[in-house]
Amino acid sequence: MPPKYSQHYREEWEQMREFKDWLSPVQDDATKAYCKYCKCNIIAKLYCLKQHISTTKHVKSVEPMKSQTKIKFAKIQTRLDTQNLAHFICEHAAILTVDHLSDMCKKTFSDSRSTENMKLHRTKCTNIINNVLAPHFVSELIKDVGDAKFSILIDESTDISVTKILMSRHVNSIL
Template identity: 45%
Template sequence: MPKIYKQKPRHAWMQDPAFKDWLTLDPSDDLKCFCKYCKSSINAKLCDLQAHAKTTKHKSSASSFSQTNKITIVSSVSMKTSQKEAALCLYIATHSAVSPIDHLGLLCGNNFQDGGAMKLHRSKCTSVIKNILAPSFITLLKPDIGDAKYSLLLDESTDISVCKTLGVVINYFSLTRSTFLSIVPLEEGDAKTIANSLCQELSNFKLNLENLIGIGTDNASVKVPLKIFRVCDTRWLSIEVAVTRILKQWIELELHFNNAATNEKCFKAQTLHKLLNDDVHHLYLLFLQPELTQMQHITKIK
């Protein structure tokens, strides 16, 4: 009795342009192929595959399959329209909640020239803010902070989905401005969780914790378990630290209060700028600092 040759499917058939769209391996039989259109098994022979492709059943199934999986290609939005949508998203992120964009998008589209191409609603607006605007601002923020000293303003909150979050605002000397840093998700509202989450967020932004010179919160006992310098209860003992810190940041403070006095018309800022702009005050603190340092050293020895 002659030996019957059993041929196995070849992977090259799966790459053949005539078969690749519908041919695959049969999961129930290693010696057969499977047609995805007809949902049927085929002998692993090239002649059988070619014959199956010409059958009426296969052609009909292929036609139905192509119609079911037809993809409609939508024309791309112009760059000008994308810029308009991004500007609206930036306005929403700065001034209001996301929900008004449903009406604002329709208003702009119906009443402004070339606005008809804009299709902007809550889902798209949220996606643009999270995936386009936020990463862009983060990229600009990191080098702007650099190795400068900074302080933080913290506020814990709970959103409508009952998820705890920690809002973080960073203040630092910049040629631009101090700005919102991030919203940090919290698993719990206790001090340890807040401290760990905050430290991790600062690490994500590559901010040195040693450059943190102050934190402002509305519940310091819970939100600030960090090892940050604290002013001594005896006021005169903290003068040396304050003088040293002012001297290290003299130029930055002078520029800061100059900007505040010019832009905000603040009387206190004008007064402080005059003091910092006076060389006599600078020399006085330079003279006073080593004496205060020596006094601090003697006090600690005692």
């Protein structure tokens, strides 16, 4: 009896219209593929991948992703330094402080090529946070949560004008 043939994962499958959003390789096993939506391994055969598309689990997992609209932003040549600084501000400080922080970095590190052309103030920092960092971290969060149950974190704060603000993010509707 001849040995059984085992199909290996092919990267060109990721370019195919029906697979490109959800298919990825399994790190330690070349004979398997990974579904990002269902968070499961599949035998790396074209027939098995096509069968997986029609499973109830996959159809339910794809539904939340269909309702999301992807916004295409024009690629801008942003220095990595401004994105890192915006990420720092987003995580550790108020956005108003970026005006002073970028000026201080220019003065303190005047001999550095990274800071000589640095231009980052409130408006640009806000736009980097909203249009670059937020979509990235939301997509990472959606990848992590998938169809699992989760809790919603709510943050309440009061700004300088004594206006109460309630912030919450709704990521997944499956409870």
